[in-house]
Every structure is written in C-alpha cells, then in structure tokens.
Amino acid sequence: MHLVATVLTAVPAPPGLFPAREQMALSLGWHIILSCFGVAFPAMIFVMHRRGLRRNDPVAIELAKRWSKVSAVLFAIGAVSGTVLSFEMGVLWPGLMGRFGGVLGLPFAFEGLSFFVEAIFLGIYLYGWGRMKPSVHVLMLLPMAVAGVIGTFCVLAVNAWMNWPTGFRIVNGQVTDVNPWRAMFNDRVWLQFAHMWVGAFMVVGFSVAGVYAVGLLRGRRDAHHRLGFVVPFVFATVAALVQPVIGHVLGFGMDTHQPAKLASFELAETTTHGPSPIRIGGVVIDGKVYGSIDIPRIGSLVAENSFSNPVPGMDTVPLADRPNDGEINTSHWAFQIMVGLGSALALGVATFWLARWRRRDLLRHRWFLRACAFAGPAAVIALEAGWTATEVGRQPWTVYGVLKTVDAASTHSGLWWLFGVTVVVYTAMTVGAVTVIRSMTRRWRDGETDLPSPYGPALGGGDQR
C-alpha cells in the first residue's frame, strides 16, 4: 500500500521512507504505552501512599511500595525507548530535523527538562523507602506527577504543530520568521494534550485495576486486592467518562484544516448533498466504498456537530495530497476501533458506578471482573488506534501542508536492517519486562521480597560486613 503512495505523489521515494515509517510506528507505539505509566502512575501511587499514611493502612503502603517497584522497571525501559526516539528523529527524519529543528525543538527542550525532574525524583522516591521521613517521602511523587503533565504537553505540542504548523514563514523555500513559542503554544495543542493525558490515565487505570480483577477472579478477595482494584479504577472512571467529550471537541475544525484526515476517518470519498451518514466498517477500493454500514445523518452530527452539514469528502482534496487507499482504510479502521473501545469502556465504568449506587457490587460478578481484565488491553489498543488514526490520516504530510513525508525521510538504504534489529531488541525487551514483573509478583504472592543483591545469594548472612 505504501508503494501506491509513491506512485501517487510522483516523487521518487527515498529507499529509507518505508522502513523509516515502520520503524517509527514500532518504536513510538511501544514507547507510548510506557510513557502512559510515567505520566499517570505517580499520581495513583501518590493517592495510595497518602492513604496508607493518613489511615495508617499497611495494605495501602504495601501496594504503593509494590507499584513503585513496577514503575521503576517500566520507567527504565520507558527512558531507553524514549532515547531511541531522540536518535530516530535525526536518523530517520533528517529532512524534518535539519529544516524545522529550530521551529519545533523548543517543546522538546522543555520535555527534556521535565524528564530530568521525573528521573531525579523517581530515584529519590525509590530509594527513599525506609530512609526518609514518611511525610516527606510521599511528596517526592508530586514533582513526578507534575513533570508528567508538562512532558505530555510538550510532546503533544510538537505533534499538534506537525498537524497544524504555525510560528514560521517560508520565503523562497527558506524557513524564516521563526517564533518557537507560537509553534509550541499552537491552537491545537491544548485539546490534543488533554486527549492524550486523559488517555494515559485510562491505560494505566484500567491496566492496573485489571491485574487485581484477575486476582479477585482467582478468589483472592482480600483488602489488598479490593483496594488495588478500586483506586486505579476510580482514576480510569473519570478518564473514561471525560475522554469522549474531549475527543468530540478535538474533531472541530478538522473539516477545514485537515479535510483528508476527516474524510479518511469518516470514509467519505465523495461529499454528500445534505447530511452525511456515519460509516461503520467498510473499505475503500479505488475511490469506492464497500461493505460499510451507513447510519444516516450521524456522520454530520459526529464530525460537524450538526444534523444537516455534509462532511467534506476526499474529492475536495487535490489528487497529489490525498492519502492512498491503504492509508485511508488504516486510519478509518483505527479511528473506529478507538471510538468503539473508548465508548465500551465509558459504558462499562458507568455501569459499575450505577450498580453501586443501586447497592449492587459488580465485583462479585465474574463476568464483570473478566471484562475488567480485558479493559486494560482494550485501553491500550484504543490508544494505539488513536495514534494510528491521526498519524496515518495525516499522510502524505509530515508537517501538514509544508513538508511531505518523502522529503523528511532519510535516503539511507540500509534502514530495513535497523528495523529488523529493532524488532528483535524490542521483542527481547518486552519478554524481559514481562518475565521480571511476573516473577516479581509471584515472589510477592509467596511472601518473599526481592533478591537482596544482583547475583547475591551468599550475601544474606550479614557475614560480609
């Protein structure tokens, strides 16, 4: 499908284009999940830890301690996968960084700053157990939580700028009149930031709650599991209920600014006369839509906030600037998967609290716990789908309307090798992380703590001092 894009744009694509896109998709898609934990987990640990201190609740303290260890593993691999991205910006996209580095770089610099704060306070927090005054120790989480907010804003500022570039002019092919602050605080950043930030709380909230839901399913119905479930679930609830609203508002204005993306989302090949239907499922082949379920008028409602305005179709976009069929289908399906899963999650949490209000505890029902176990993966898939939708939907542009992806990509021909190595390394890293976290939890269940030191079987006796 990417070959078709090459033909359409009629520019000889650099050999690095396709592998660079795949590489970026893999490494970014992987990193996003971990960055969610960096953003949302400290807040949850803070609530848990503070509860433990305030109520003198050893269960809560124990949970906070365990979560902090899990977050240490996740943060470590999140830090390295984030570093991978920093290198990739130059290795894969020299055409973007060489020309626009001075425009888009400032938010990255602030991101670096917040990442610094996060790393420092994580170090203090992790090593502060039993070594700092408890009331001070718990506060070390707050800078991490704040840094998570700022970091999210900064990264989303760059992405929002790529979607709606501003803060510079191009005169005779040269980038001039650069205003990096304007580029950073562009019109779209606030909503995109909100969408991602709330999404991070959905991912982490549902994932962590899901772990304890599995424990409850297996009959471990103690205070530890109930509390471990409820705190992240409350975070997930708020996030899941707010998210559809933000997502809807985020769509405003896309019809005039990024008509191709909207047309892809809605699978609108041709502009309708009068209100547009919403198309569920379906594929585009050679400009024709097959197999979709059309519900009249709802497309206009969703995209235009109106019952009568038509959604502008792909036919309003110049031929050379259109994504190819594969890209349209990808972003359409990804968009629908995101909306579908997001709605299901919102419905699920609403059901739980409604039932609770009616004095029914759904945690007693196995079907609900099973659903909760799947909610974490579902939130992750929704997040990945959202990113796929917005990134693929932007094609063929890297910087919308200014820089095409073919011109941003590296011309190196060996990037497939890099991609192959990356697949191997990331697979190994995933296996490693899962193995370590699983054996960690198994040990906790058996009432053991961590290995006293790496390699250190003989050190336990205290005879070494």
Next chain:
Amino acid sequence: MTLDFLVCAALFVGVVAYAVFGGADFGSGFFDLTAGGARRGAELRTLVDHSIGPVWEANHVWLIYVLVIWWTGFPATFAAAMTTLIVPMLLALLGIVLRGASFAFRKYAGTLRQARLFGIIFALSSFLTPFFLGAVAGAVASGRVPVDGYGDVWTSWLNPTSIFGGLIAVGTCAFLAGTFLTADAERSGHPGLADVLRQRTLLVGLGTGAIVFIALVPLLDDAPTLTHGLLDHGAVLIVISAVAGAATIWLLWRRRYVTARVTAVTAVLAVLVGWGIGQYPWLLVDQVRIADAGGPPATMVGLLIVVALAGVIVLPALIYLLRLTQSEAWSHADKSGTVDRTS
C-alpha cells in the same frame, strides 16, 4: 558572546556532564563484568548496584539534553551528523537500550539465573555506548562530517581518531567508575573490596594513560585541526589533565581514595574541556563554525531560557539526589543489605 556561542556552551556543558556522570555509570560495567563468579562477585556487584541505582536514570538524561539542544539550536549540523554517523550512533543507542533495560531487569529479577543473564548483558553493553560515542566525537573532531550530511557511512568512524576516541572513552569511563567505586567500598566498610578495586583501577588508569599517549601520534596526521588547537590554545588543559591523571594514580596507590575522586574528575574534565577548546571555533571541524550553525535567534533565546530554568529547577534537585546517595542514612541501609527489603 553571541547567542550561538552561549547555546553551544550550554550544549557542551551537557556533553561534559554526560561524560562525567554517565561515564562513571558506564564504567561500572567493566568492574561488574570482571567481578568474578556469582558468589565471589556478589559483593562488588551489590556495590555497583547501590552506587549507580539511584542516579543512573538522572545521569542518562544528560544525553537527551545534549541531543535536544543540538537539534533545536543547530539543526542542520544535527541532521548532518546523524545521517553520516548513523552506524556508530545506532550502535551507541543499542548499548543504551540493552544496558538500561537489563540493569533494571537485573535489580528486580526473579531468580539468580535471570539476574545473571541480565547482568552479563548489562556489563557487556556498558562498553558499546562509550566506545561508539567516543568514535562519534572522533569523527566530528577529525572533520569527517560534511555540512550537507550523508558523509561516508564507514570511513567516517572507522579511522584512527574515531577508534582512539572510542578506546579512550571506554578507558576513561572505567577509570572514573573505578575511582568512585573504590571510595564507595572503603566508605561503606568493605576494605577488602576496596583493595581489589584499587588494583584494577590502577591498571585501567595506566592502560588508559598509555592509550592517550599512543593516540597523539596518529592524531597529528589524522586530525590536524584538532591537534593544532590542542597544542595551541588547549595546551594548558592537556597538561592539567596529565598531571591530574598521574596524581590520581599516585593517590590511589597511597590509598587516598576520597582525594583521588577529585583529581580523577579534574583529569577527565580537563581533557574534555581541552577537546572543546581545541576544536573551537568549529562545530563540525573544518566544515561548519559555531557562529554559522545556529538556529533562529528566537529559538536560541528560548533554549537559553530552558537552560536557565534547568539551573534553577533541575540542578538543586540533582544535587539533593547526589547528596542523599552519599549520606549516611542511605549508605547505612546499603550496608545492612536490606535495600528493597524494607517491606
């Protein structure tokens, strides 16, 4: 003092900080690798784990800082270096990924077997990053990164300056780490371990010193602009570095570990700053001057604001963290071997 110069100086501070803090981290891999079998090496590996555990994430961020300031402040040269030096950059990156992940995995590993596997990956990958970043520095310093990028993928870093750059980086990191670990071992009441470390650090120091002297010969030919700068306006620093390096060896010999840390850092700082001054005014030697490489002025001002904020926000926090790791309360728990067993 132009904007470009100030931002470049801020960038260079990041390079130096990464080399010193991150370097000491990376060098610990050498001692971890040579610690011996699981039982015999446990004491040293525990020391490595305790001394870098709280700080390695923070130390790692210096690299991100460098990359970000580079691509924001001097975007064209960043693209040029990344396209030309793609191979060593990616190999350095591989080291970062394998090392960072396996260090964390080892710490929380479930079984000794797992810990051993992750430990080997951690130790071996600790060599990759300093070597290849040293090679990158050598490539830039010997004028092998063309202004338009896409220089030769192989000869740009397979050359005397780069190879020696890599070797010196590896040796320097190990030397720094050894000096710090020896002092840590002594301070935390492991005199036997301190003796072992002292011996190895002395060997590493002498070896690295020898490499530095040998390197001077091919460098004269291979990187004339740099060597000219080094022998001209950088000469004082090279002398300081040599004296401080020799003093470190002597202090280690005399078991003056705490003072040895100061001279070791001085030696490394001097050689790094000497390199920076020797290369001045070039950003990419023989290709682009600092004054001609800067991004838009508004962006440069923005970057300086970020740097100032970092000085206000990050620096105190970082100092606090470093002080904590050196404080009695923390090292006391280290000694009792109950780290993470407080539950």
